[in-house]
Amino acid sequence: MTIGTAGAQAVPRISYEKYTLPNGLEVILHEDHSTPIVAVNTWYHVGSGDEKPGRTGFAHLFEHIMFMGSEHVPVGVFDKDLEAAGGDNNGSTTEDRTEYHELVPSNALALALWLDSDRMGFLLPTMDLPKLDLQRNVVKNERRERVDNVPYGRADDVILAALYPKGHPYSWPVIGSMADLSAASLDDVKNFFRTYYAPNNATLTVAGDFDPAKTKTLIHQYFGDIPRGPVIPARPNVPAIVLPKDTFLVMEDRVQLPRAFYNWPTVKLFANDDAALDVLAAVLTSGKNSRLYKRLVYDMQVAQSVRASQESSRLAGYFQIDVTPKPGQNLPAIDQIIKEELQRVMTESITPRELARVQNSFRASFLNRLASVQNKADILNSYNYLAGTPDYVRQDAARYDRVTRADVQRVAKTYLTRPKVVLTVVPDGKREMMLVANGGAR
Amino acid sequence: MKVRFVSVMTAAVLGIVILQSTAIAQGVSIDRSHAPALGPPPKVSLPPIITRELPNGLKLMIVEQHELPLVDFVLLVGSGGTVNPSGKAGVANLTASMLTEGTTGRSSLEISDQVAYLGIGLNANSNWDATTITLHTPRFQLDSSLALLADVALRPSFPTNEFERIRKNRLTDLIQLKDRPTSIANQAYAAILYGPSHPYGQSLIGNESSIQSLSTGDLVTFYRTHFFPNNSTLIIVGDVNPAQIEQKIAGLFGSWQRGTTPTYQLTEPPKATTTTVFLVDKPGAAQSSLRIGGIGVPRSTKDYFALSVMNTILGGSFTSRLNQNLRETHGYTYGARSNFDMRRSAGPFTASAEIVSAKTDSALVQFLKELNAIRDTVPAAELLKTKRYLQLGQPADFETSQQIAAALVPVALYNLPLDYYNNYVQNIETVTQGDVQRVARGYIDPGSLTIVVVGDRQSIEAGLKAVNAGPISLRDFSGQPITH
Numbered sequence: 010m011t012i013g014t015a016g017a018q019a020v021p022r023i024s025y026e027k028y029t030l031p032n033g034l035e036v037i038l039h040e041d042h043s044t045p046i047v048a049v050n051t052w053y054h055v056g057s058g059d060e061k062p063g064r065t066g067f068a069h070l071f072e073h074i075m076f077m078g079s080e081h082v083p084v085g086v087f088d089k090d091l092e093a094a095g096g097d098n099n100g101s102t103t104e105d106r107t108e109y110h111e112l113v114p115s116n117a118l119a120l121a122l123w124l125d126s127d128r129m130g131f132l133l134p135t136m137d138l139p140k141l142d143l144q145r146n147v148v149k150n151e152r153r154e155r156v157d158n159v160p161y162g163r164a165d166d167v168i169l170a171a172l173y174p175k176g177h178p179y180s181w182p183v184i185g186s187m188a189d190l191s192a193a194s195l196d197d198v199k200n201f202f203r204t205y206y207a208p209n210n211a212t213l214t215v216a217g218d219f220d221p222a223k224t225k226t227l228i229h230q231y232f233g234d235i236p237r238g239p240v241i242p243a244r245p246n247v248p249a250i251v252l253p254k255d256t257f258l259v260m261e262d263r264v265q266l267p268r269a270f271y272n273w274p275t276v277k278l279f280a281n282d283d284a285a286l287d288v289l290a291a292v293l294t295s296g297k298n299s300r301l302y303k304r305l306v307y308d309m310q311v312a313q314s315v316r317a318s319q320e321s322s323r324l325a326g327y328f329q330i331d332v333t334p335k336p337g338q339n340l341p342a343i344d345q346i347i348k349e350e351l352q353r354v355m356t357e358s359i360t361p362r363e364l365a366r367v368q369n370s371f372r373a374s375f376l377n378r379l380a381s382v383q384n385k386a387d388i389l390n391s392y393n394y395l396a397g398t399p400d401y402v403r404q405d406a407a408r409y410d411r412v413t414r415a416d417v418q419r420v421a422k423t424y425l426t427r428p429k430v431v432l433t434v435v436p437d438g439k440r441e442m443m444l445v446a447n448g449g450a451r
Numbered sequence: 452m453k454v455r456f457v458s459v460m461t462a463a464v465l466g467i468v469i470l471q472s473t474a475i476a477q478g479v480s481i482d483r484s485h486a487p488a489l490g491p492p493p494k495v496s497l498p499p500i501i502t503r504e505l506p507n508g509l510k511l512m513i514v515e516q517h518e519l520p521l522v523d524f525v526l527l528v529g530s531g532g533t534v535n536p537s538g539k540a541g542v543a544n545l546t547a548s549m550l551t552e553g554t555t556g557r558s559s560l561e562i563s564d565q566v567a568y569l570g571i572g573l574n575a576n577s578n579w580d581a582t583t584i585t586l587h588t589p590r591f592q593l594d595s596s597l598a599l600l601a602d603v604a605l606r607p608s609f610p611t612n613e614f615e616r617i618r619k620n621r622l623t624d625l626i627q628l629k630d631r632p633t634s635i636a637n638q639a640y641a642a643i644l645y646g647p648s649h650p651y652g653q654s655l656i657g658n659e660s661s662i663q664s665l666s667t668g669d670l671v672t673f674y675r676t677h678f679f680p681n682n683s684t685l686i687i688v689g690d691v692n693p694a695q696i697e698q699k700i701a702g703l704f705g706s707w708q709r710g711t712t713p714t715y716q717l718t719e720p721p722k723a724t725t726t727t728v729f730l731v732d733k734p735g736a737a738q739s740s741l742r743i744g745g746i747g748v749p750r751s752t753k754d755y756f757a758l759s760v761m762n763t764i765l766g767g768s769f770t771s772r773l774n775q776n777l778r779e780t781h782g783y784t785y786g787a788r789s790n791f792d793m794r795r796s797a798g799p800f801t802a803s804a805e806i807v808s809a810k811t812d813s814a815l816v817q818f819l820k821e822l823n824a825i826r827d828t829v830p831a832a833e834l835l836k837t838k839r840y841l842q843l844g845q846p847a848d849f850e851t852s853q854q855i856a857a858a859l860v861p862v863a864l865y866n867l868p869l870d871y872y873n874n875y876v877q878n879i880e881t882v883t884q885g886d887v888q889r890v891a892r893g894y895i896d897p898g899s900l901t902i903v904v905v906g907d908r909q910s911i912e913a914g915l916k917a918v919n920a921g922p923i924s925l926r927d928f929s930g931q932p933i934t935h
Contacts, residue, residue: 045495046846046850085770092768092769093840095845096843096844112847116493127483131483146783150785153807155785158805159631263630266626295567307560307616370570373571
């Protein structure tokens with residue numbers, strides 16, 4: 010059998026230029042002329058974590074409203090003009106930020122900048138209740154399509170509320186609740202825009218095939234006269250989460266098989282143990298040779314799926330394992346195996362091969378992320394905001410190269426022995442299937 | 452998130468569309484009241500496709516792309532789920548899955564270990580027309596990863612114990628799919644459109660009884676009947692030297708034995724003559740899944756470009772009529788779309804959306820309105836916008852080696868000319884208002900629609916009846932009539 014040596018293939022640096030306009034807008038430029046397209050990617054440093062009580066889901070609802078026209082761009086023109094130029098666009102919202110992007114042929118860069126600057130500077134003059142009501146309905150349907158009508162889709166609603174204390178910015182899901190979406194008012198839209206949608210709370214990244222001098226002029230012309238907004242309110246300084254004891258929860262759903270979700274509070278993105286926890290997750294459930302997959306899905310064949318991940322964001326993180334038994338298999342027995350395997354990772358070191366598999370896969374994934382200008386633009390914005398500098402891809406990759414077998418053992422012992430939240434989603438009427446303390450079912 | 456669409460189009464290269472050209476004036480303040488005038492679109496040329504054929508008939512398509520030290524391979528075997536023997540639905544899919552579950556020299560766990568250790572992607576899958584094995588690899592692992600690709604393609608051993616594991620996995624998948632209204636709707640729609648005796652009426656992954664009845668012998672037979680070099684193309688895109696890679700491929704695949712793939716003839720699917728609403732009850736569903744349409748066209752249709760333009764207008768982009776109406780005007784859904792699924796034989800035409808239960812009837816009315824309206828002459832401006840969207844969006848589809856490899860799959864599979872993408876812009880350009888109307892009238896018949904609705908019967912049935920689109924027929928999750 011042939012096996013290559015897993016030498017290091019260096020992760021290339023993403024070259025860039027960064028500057029700030031007098032109104033506070035950060036600009037990042039990255040040239041890549043290999044394809045005649047340009048990605049424009051704007052991050053507003055506001056997300057669902059900035060929402061007020063009773064208005065969960067608002068940051069994301071607001072994202073939708075940003076596509077409903079602005080003073081010089083009548084409703085509908087945003088998408089029509091971009092499509093007529095051969096472009097595509099979209100947006101997304103997380104706990105920490107809201108992102109908007111366009112991908113256009115290189116001749117249409119000015120169009121994307123015109124559209125983006127108009128909604129940054131001139132959204133409110135044409136904003137009205139019918140626009141809000143329309144996107145409120147669209148977003149409610151988005152929640153139905155992605156959460157309520159999806160098996161196990163509502164699990165996050167319950168997990169986040171149990172994992173984080175009341176009022177913590179991450180204690181509700183980004184999509185929000187139906188009741189809060191119903192409550193959002195036109196005044197909420199105006200206040201949110203005035204508070205957060207200012208150039209001094211945003212970063213504009215342009216990546217791809219463009220002329221830097223001409224592009225700087227265009228950016229100056231389109232964005233330079235948008236007035237700076239008030240000082241952005243600081244997010245509450247949240248302490249690290251410590252749960253006093255294990256919490257066991259149950260939720261009924263229209264499913265045939267139960268699924269258990271284990272959640273341990275851990276550390277935030279880029280914190281010291283964040284990378285080691287990512288590696289631990291892969292050691293447990295990535296590939297047929299991973300610990301939990303091999304035991305539960307491959308060898309014993311009692312589980313249909315098992316997944317682990319370190320879910321880390323700007324303010325906090327948690328480690329999650331979810332497992333779905335095969336029909337007729339019981340969750341308490343699977344729970345026992347999971348405990349055994351976690352114990353084993355804590356008491357014996359993983360093998361060099363296990364670590365190498367994960368590190369090699371991670372390293373390759375960094376290279377893959379550099380293949381498209383759209384992805385590179387998003388990465389530059391992401392590092393700029395979350396790591397403090399756009400120039401972080403090699404440092405990010407190096408975090409994983411530095412993880413040792415002892416680190417993996419240590420983070421398992423440190424975090425997965427702490428109190429946790431365990432949610433069992435059960436078929437309607439089968440609450441007796443829920444996992445409870447001491448490994449039994451109720 | 453907003454919702455986005457994948458149009459029926461794949462990709463092309465352009466260079467003929469000239470919009471107004473204006474120089475950018477430095478320092479002059481910008482007039483915001485109008486969209487900026489744009490310069491001419493960039494000239495694009497797809498890197499040339501080098502074609503070779505090994506003595507055993509294996510065709511190679513090679514495209515150099517040196518931006519990153521990565522290489523993408525697609526081994527395309529020209530047989531898929533369409534040729535599943537009768538009663539053996541899912542055999543092509545299981546054969547593909549089993550390729551990475553053991554070879555004469557490597558166990559399932561060894562293959563998985565090497566994929567992770569090499570940091571590569573290696574996946575086998577099948578669709579209706581083909582089985583594909585894709586490999587995504589850093590260049591410096593090329594020799595090891597290519598040897599692995601050749602091993603799983605040429606020397607699979609179909610171990611019984613691994614098959615039993617995969618079988619159990621599939622049977623559980625089938626149970627879990629019944630929890631998903633969208634999956635139920637897709638399967639019921641196909642089953643009703645094509646009926647039980649046509650392969651397209653089955654599921655690619657099979658059904659409970661077919662999966663229970665299969666053995667590794669069925670998979671070996673499928674493999675031995677279809678996996679021939681002269682039934683295959685190897686697509687190679689990325690950081691390679693064409694001469695060197697050809698030599699490596701000849702070394703690894705040269706001894707693969709040529710064979711004769713049987714020809715097959717599909718039966719004619721039944722043709723709907725009236726519109727019927729097929730209602731599948733999913734009690735408590737938060738939305739209704741709508742699938743509306745009929746049997747469409749094969750990929751070989753002469754009307755490909757006209758259909759592409761017509762479908763993009765109807766439901767193939769964000770500003771398409773269906774999405775504008777059902778999402779942006781009425782707020783009934785997070786997104787509505789339409790699609791012609793073109794295969795070797797005529798696949799389905801489907802207009803679809805997930806609709807808030809209370810608006811199921813109103814949404815159906817709007818779907819019917821748009822399916823009728825597309826038969827009228829489309830305004831010139833709408834046609835132009837759509838053509839530019841398809842033409843000018845092409846460069847973005849050829850950015851990465853993975854995208855280029857994917858774009859070559861239909862070229863190989865459907866024998867498209869090698870300059871297909873270079874002529875794409877021109878072919879779209881020639882589509883007229885008359886063409887759009889002709890194909891709309893020819894391929895969308897509002898008088899004989901198959902309408903599948905999966906939702907909460909109790910709350911939606913009365914409204915659906917009142918729409919009066921056609922008689923209501925109650926069906927189970929598989930699309931079969933419910934007998935009382």
